[in-house]
Amino acid sequence: MTSSSAVAELDAVSWTREPAQEPLEENDAALKAVRDLIKAGERNQLVELLKRWDPVDVMQLLTRLRLKHARKLFQWLPANPSIKVVAELRPEFRSILMEESTLEQFHDILDGLDPEDAVEILNEFPDDVADELIARLKDIDEIGTRGGYADDTAGRVMARKFVALPEHCTTGEAVAQMRAEADRIRKIFTVYVTDDEGKLTGTVEVGRLLLAPADTPLRDIVNRDVLTVSADTDQEEVLRLARKRDMRTVPVVSSEGHLIGRVTPKQLTRIASDEANEDMLLMSGVSGESRADDTVLRIVRRRLPWLLAGLVGASVAATVVGSYEDQLAEAAILAAFIPVTMSMAGNAGLQASAVAVQGIATGALWTGDIFFRLMKELAAALFNGAIAGTILGSLVLIASFVVPLEAPERLALATSLSLLCVTTLAAMVGATVPIILDKIGIDPAMAIGVFITSSNDVLGVLIFFLMATTFYLG
Template sequence: MPDDLQDRLGPDLKSFESIQASRAFHKESAGEIMQRRHVALAPDRTAAEAVAALQRASDMIGSVDTVFVIDADNRPIGAFKPRALLLVPPDTPLSKIMSREFPVVSSATDQEEAALATAGTEFKSLPVVDNDGRLVGQITTKMLARVVAEEAAEDMLKLGGVNEDARPTDSVPKIVRNRLPWLLAGLVGATIAAIIIGSFEEELEKAAILAAFIPVVMSMAGNAGLQASVVSVQALAMGSNWPGDRLIYRFGRELLGALVNGAIAGSILASLILAGSLIFDVEDPVRLALATSMSLLTVTTIAAIVGSFVPLGLSRLGIDPAAATGVFITTSNDVVGVLVYFLMASTFYF
């Protein structure tokens, strides 16, 4: 909600105090999306006292997913799920129930990082602390799910070369402003690819049929690169960073997968060319089949490797991989695909 509208409507809003408090934090931070209402108890309180506290808080908070345990300075030292209270005697202290392994985020933490913090843990509600480590609120399960959905939608738009703020109701000037820069970046790559094609004009004059397979090679390169990059961006969004030997293992797996896919696609194309030569007049179909199949094998492999590791490299440079990957993959695959195709044609066809 715009700040001026909040100021006008604020006094009439039931949650005005929460809105005012959230405005003190950075946009899309844990502090902005957190809920200040939560259940926090001392470690010496008993299970029976915890049940009573949950009953008192139920009207104010609603369903409680996680109960936090705090020390004398209001710093979280443990957490447990309410169902744990049903499995112990009423006089059991919370220090015996709580788990000391639980995620905690600062109010300044980006909301996407906060959502990732709960991955692999039993706790889905996330405690938020201030600069001194004191508990100031929680991010609920519902809010975390909303953040994940919003971030996924943003990444999808970025991969498509569209600004993350784009909406179906955008005006014409905003559509142009959001989309034209990415289109122009793609135009640069397409222009370079056209220049490469032009440099092989003599080869095209000798065998015009080569031009018929340029779209096939470029399309395969684009699809292979896009598939690999989407998987990488998704994995990075889920918190994977492939350190050390895991990176080497992934490289080997992607390389092998790309080689297999490229070999299968190349074999199918070669078979189609040979079969077509029985019907149509094709000059030296065996050499043409070899050139095109080797092109597909090579460009599919290169595109898959580039698509897999460009997002990782961008991420480590501090660049949003979803924002830059789409146009980078498309442009590089166009250029590399055309260049590889004509090099293979020069080697195997002429």
Template sequence: MKLEDLQRAAHGEPEAVAAVADALKRGATGELQAVTDLPPFEAARLILQLKPKRARKLLDMLPDAPSLALVAELDPWISEHLLDEKLQKRISRIAARLPVEDAADFLADTPEELKERALAEHPHQAALRTALDFREETAGAIMQRRLVAVPIGMNVGEAVAEIRARADRIDRLYTVYVVDAERRLLGFLKLRDLLLNPPETPLRDLVRMDAVSVSADTDREEVARLAERADLAMVPVVDAQGRLLGVVTTEDLLETEREEAAEDMMLMSGLDPDTSPADSPLQIVPRRLPWLAAGLIGSGTAALVVGSYEDALAEAAILATLIPIVMSLAGNAGIQASTVTVQALASGSYWAGDIFGRTLRELGGALLNGIAVALIVTLGIFVLSTIAEVPNPDLLALTAGLTLVAVMAQASVIGSLVPVILDKLKFDPAVATGVFITTSNDVIGVLIFFVIATTLYL
């Protein structure tokens, strides 16, 4: 097959995908030699078009370097599902032949089993384990260790020669970092500093000393916010002594934002962040059941509240028709308010000093929305009373209207405050937009409804 055919298969064209699958089924790997000319991201897209059995065959036929690059392009959960025992052994042996820096960059996002295999086979196991031993979701966990750093004692000519000598290990060159003899970060140089100055110019005369850096244990979300505020293409990462460890690049930050958004979406949906499409039934249960159980507790509590007003419902059964409306609007109002707050916290635009003013604004908006919804429901009750028998429609409309204004107001206030409280307690505030807000507002909303109903309508 030609390279163009493989590219069409990578983009999901059915005939091209079928041709690749057929060649793999027949064992005619010679027809697919052009796959080695595909960029890693295209090869990864091709893998995703194939069934797992055929995908493993394709990966197995690739030479060492392309197969390693392809695995690096895949999401970890896909790699875990794709790599069988044979492929894991092969990939781990390839990774074990890499320098510590490259091996650490590759293994950082691979499945744990593959990581442990490669560690066991690597000749510099201790150094590699140290390089990988960073807490998840920190700068140290996502940084790249391939960078350009030159000693402060060099001049421009020597620095350029050093860069050229390491050209095969440099993917992109944005910034040249300047370090001391202990590899402590002193500053940085832009490429124009090296290109526009004579070779004999000492680096100490050119170095920019205002380098912005982060520690290895800085949360990756904070790194992304810092890079955005300072308009940085990459952020250097240092250890506790200020020694340069690596850099977090624009690509790393974009990947971080994607992963954080995916994680928040999982939490907002009541799912464990580790949930993936490849979960087996035995993995689905522990990752989803706790949230379902939490929802059950919340809905069960709401049911108890409703049950405690059984006499009221028996006296005026029409009240039961309003319960779904109250619970739905309370939950929706709470989710809207909490989602806005979570996004503000995630982007760094949350103004802690304005918390009182923001709460008042949420309350004001909720009251206006509540009045609008109350008018619609009130109108609906009066229209219904003209075509069916509705006991005391005036009082029922007043009850429904006041209830909706009250529950939407309380739900919005709770929704805007709970994420902030969770953030202060070092929990992910996205949890607030899931089961927590929905169930708490259901319970409180139903309670408010029956208090008002028993006071005004019965």
């Protein structure tokens, strides 16, 4: 692509913003052009092209390229555009692209920045990458303080840029201060108000600030009903509080009440995404730290414990079945209903636990509402179990006209009652365990994985054989 016509063709290459997870065919030509430039080693031409693109579009391009091409392109990008692109990439993609040479590049960039700006950029990186960069910048105290906060806390994700003014300041002075800080902070939704000692006393929304007369003291329009969190507050709790109070930003204060940062709307969105991804992995019986680019050893280390836990549960269920060997020998037909019972127990438990985890995560499950919720789960489980049991019992009776069954009425009764009891008990276990785990400080999403499935399998098999022994073989 060295001719004038080729250059003109390259200038015409553009990218159409793609909806989430929906690649557009019209971008295929741009993908091909970029791939050709990468293969040909035409770095300068490609960089000139991408400088005209929005960072979000460059991010989408990177995720559509093959990994080796994406890495090369990322290394080619100049420092400033590459940082903007990193800010738009999801953590799993960013961790793939980060290599030693790239970390050194960002180290050089951060080393020359104002500490506040460096901290803001570090907040855009995945925690592991940010920690690595902080270790290389440990001579800068203000940046190093970020590493002093535990993972997944407000201190780790908070922005340290904000507008804080004393109560005696007028709205006119506040607006002037906002204009002066606009380039540094970029998006200002709230002005924080402090007392003479610098402690946070309230907030003023920008809209109200602009509508008030210019000589109005902030103390006259301040909202003193302000929710704050400490730097060591878990980020999931910060998100829960923000949703409950419908807050766009959450102020972070020190133990003395001084404002030290704020959790921005962008960080709240990222926390929601991170927590949802972690819960999804835990619910699937996978470590919350698992990533698509994990090595084989990491995959084994993060999945094997869950598989072994499932193996223990399955072994216990098998032991229960083995203990009823005589009953199975006496009535082999019982073996046909074991998978049905285990499946119903697992499904009922997963449904109830999923709803409980969702209620805990969104804050919809209040402490005073727990008993009422559990009673509703019990009533619904009884109805579901009765209906499922009635259907299964009816199928057994219908099958007895085609296949010879011994005492079909008693078999129908035993299977019906077992489904009723199994569904009810599994639903109650599924609804209760996440609440208990949350109360003792364990992520309730862990309950939906191996624990609920294994425990309900064991309970399901045990209840089935108890019912079969009592009502069919007794």
